[in-house]
Amino acid sequence: MTPEYALDPAFITGSVALARLPLCDVRLQRDVRYPWLILIPRVSGARELEDLAASDRGRLMDEVLLAGRVVRAIGDVLGRPVAKLNVAALGNITPQLHVHVVGRRPDDAAWPGPVWGFGGAIDYDPGQAETARTAALRTLEVG
């Protein structure tokens, strides 16, 4: 019997649920320094890309592209259009398979270095959070 998929609690603290796509749960990282989504495939026990079935790998790629559009939309509404996407499946700290999709700009805090482990997260204020969420959901609806 395959154990049921469960989100690692480590994701709960740092991010908020945004949407449920066909394969992945999508969460918004609580860090206004960068528009940043995390995609977590709802596949029990998956740690590496190779743990996904081929059809799910195709779905993941599609959802990563969609997440890129969402990240760009959030950057736009916050007045900080994205210059470069960073897409990464790392999992050194939280091994449950997940993909980061981060919008980067030459004037962001960590540029040109990676965002992981760089400084402390700065949470959205309630107005920014609402603005970001609305833009994200609108982009997800359009697909």
Place this chain on the structure above:
Amino acid sequence: MTPEYALDPAFITGSVALARLPLCDVRLQRDVRYPWLILIPRVSGARELEDLAASDRGRLMDEVLLAGRVVRAIGDVLGRPVAKLNVAALGNITPQLHVHVVGRRPDDAAWPGPVWGFGGAIDYDPGQAETARTAALRTLEVG
């Protein structure tokens, strides 16, 4: 007229050519701290995953999985089996689309942080380089 694909010279210094897959040039990063491949799709002007045709995105996913097997094989022959793969398309410094596939271990230099920008690369000695290349090419042949 589409300009011809050309490898960004930035890749030449830090890595050596390993193989030519259907979509990507594969290079071995000259850094013995981690088994580390770079895949560069031979698509002129591509910077983001969304710049690839859907069929090429599928190919890229397949080649990333193959690169993961190669990275594991290199880790094995160097006596440092891989515990976790890190897969990332960043491009903040070199914007030409490329994907890093890095084998990580809890005792490696940068663990659990990301490898990019962490310390200075340590080149392979000739014996290690030959051992790594042979293991890589054997794995690529098997597919």
